[in-house]
Amino acid sequence: MVREIENVAGIPVVQIATIVPIMMTVGTNRIVPGVAIPHPVGDPEAGPEGDRKKRRELLMRALKAMTTEVHEQTIFEK
Amino acid sequence: MTFKVVHYINQFYAGMGGEDTAHVKPSSQEGAIGPGMQLDQLLGEEASVVGTVICGDSYYGEHMDEARAECLRLIEAFEPDMVIAGPGFNAGRYGVACGDICAAAGDELGLPSLTALYHENPGVEMYHKKTFIVETVDSARGMRSALPKMAELALKIIRKEPMGPAAEEGYIHRGMRRGFFHERTGAERAVDMLLQKIKGEPFQTELEMPVFKKITPAPPVVDLKKATIAICSSGGIVPKGNPDHIRVSSAEKYGKYDISGINDLTPDNFESIHGGYDRVYALEDPDVVLPVDVMRELEKEGVFKKLYDFAYTTTGTGTAVANAERFGQEIGRELKEAGVDAVILTAT
Numbered sequence: 001m002v003r004e005i006e007n008v009a010g011i012p013v014v015q016i017a018t019i020v021p022i023m024m025t026v027g028t029n030r031i032v033p034g035v036a037i038p039h040p041v042g043d044p045e046a047g048p049e050g051d052r053k054k055r056r057e058l059l060m061r062a063l064k065a066m067t068t069e070v071h072e073q074t075i076f077e078k
Numbered sequence: 079m080t081f082k083v084v085h086y087i088n089q090f091y092a093g094m095g096g097e098d099t100a101h102v103k104p105s106s107q108e109g110a111i112g113p114g115m116q117l118d119q120l121l122g123e124e125a126s127v128v129g130t131v132i133c134g135d136s137y138y139g140e141h142m143d144e145a146r147a148e149c150l151r152l153i154e155a156f157e158p159d160m161v162i163a164g165p166g167f168n169a170g171r172y173g174v175a176c177g178d179i180c181a182a183a184g185d186e187l188g189l190p191s192l193t194a195l196y197h198e199n200p201g202v203e204m205y206h207k208k209t210f211i212v213e214t215v216d217s218a219r220g221m222r223s224a225l226p227k228m229a230e231l232a233l234k235i236i237r238k239e240p241m242g243p244a245a246e247e248g249y250i251h252r253g254m255r256r257g258f259f260h261e262r263t264g265a266e267r268a269v270d271m272l273l274q275k276i277k278g279e280p281f282q283t284e285l286e287m288p289v290f291k292k293i294t295p296a297p298p299v300v301d302l303k304k305a306t307i308a309i310c311s312s313g314g315i316v317p318k319g320n321p322d323h324i325r326v327s328s329a330e331k332y333g334k335y336d337i338s339g340i341n342d343l344t345p346d347n348f349e350s351i352h353g354g355y356d357r358v359y360a361l362e363d364p365d366v367v368l369p370v371d372v373m374r375e376l377e378k379e380g381v382f383k384k385l386y387d388f389a390y391t392t393t394g395t396g397t398a399v400a401n402a403e404r405f406g407q408e409i410g411r412e413l414k415e416a417g418v419d420a421v422i423l424t425a426t
Contacts, residue, residue: 002423002425004402004406006296006421009411009413011413011418011419011420012297012421016422016423016425029293037426038355038359039367040366041367041424042363042366043366044359059422070298074295
């Protein structure tokens with residue numbers, strides 16, 4: 001899905017998910033590793049504030065990823 | 079008796095011309111012409127090319143429904159036992175036409191069929207499950223080696239002889255598996271395979287994994303402050319009540335949901351219907367999968383210009399790769415048309 005959206009629309013698609021090897025396999029170009037499978041963009045175990053903070057951090061990283069020029073599949077760890 | 083074969087070729091191999099005649103409509107001739115003459119000889123006494131159906135590549139590509147219907151009508155008139163198309167090598171339009179005719183001959187006329195293409199020809203991906211495709215090199219210099227393989231496999235098909243595995247018989251696999259009793263158990267074979275792998279020896283897997291394509295990364299967003307960003311998810315987040323009845327697994331569709339007036343996903347407005355992970359947290363706060371709340375916050379802060387009014391979601395568990403690709407293509411077209419600059423897609 002990620003690959004085809006990027007391919008057809010010609011716009012960057014950042015994927016946030018937990019299993020990085022799967023994102024590599026399906027051809028995602030901009031990868032942000034998520035927190036956990038049932039809550040990729042949140043950390044509910046850290047309480048409401050911690051959860052939101054984590055979400056914001058991951059989304060800021062995704063925004064950074066979409067503004068970064070990449071030439072191959074890239075994992076944005078930070 | 080002699081089996082009757084109809085051969086499908088394009089305008090070029092019929093000697094009508096090249097691109098200048100690629101718009102010719104379907105026609106037919108008695109007997110073999112072009113590469114069909116050699117094919118006819120190779121089929122020997124048992125089978126004979128009784129007729130040739132010809133269509134221009136561009137005409138077929140641009141009017142597929144009409145071209146297919148007309149070609150089938152012409153094929154049927156010869157009352158054949160089998161249809162052979164090509165070889166189309168790596169010619170895109172011709173390869174698709176060859177595959178399409180073969181698939182339609184099976185689906186609509188109940189005839190066995192065979193073509194021959196280069197493995198990267200788009201016709202392979204589209205039709206390899208519906209017909210036998212002999213693998214060729216990428217250009218017509220492979221004609222001499224392709225035709226004998228085609229004739230050999232065609233005779234096997236037409237005689238209804240038992241068909242072996244694709245790799246042994248020389249066609250591109252059709253995604254079929256046939257159960258049989260092996261003299262050695264799966265455990266023994268698996269250990270053998272592992273040992274071969276460790277030794278660096280070649281081995282043949284018994285379960286091929288799908289191969290995914292890679293694409294060149296799209297250029298980055300230049301000015302985030304002017305960017306419209308869409309969010310998508312395969313995490314099964316849908317409006318409460320799942321109005322589109324998206325399946326909890328093996329999804330065959332996706333939903334497009336208006337989030338323009340929503341600042342926060344809550345158990346009152348959205349839910350997770352995903353059948354492949356523990357939904358406790360996602361049901362409590364769907365934002366942990368589809369992050370509307372913080373995206374809205376960042377939009378208000380002016381970090382980027384606009385959160386796109388619609389979110390696309392589906393369930394990504396057990397979903398066929400072909401379906402996921404189709405979802406992506408359809409969503410991609412819509413986002414492009416809507417002028418969206420980038421996408422964040424979350425997956426569980």
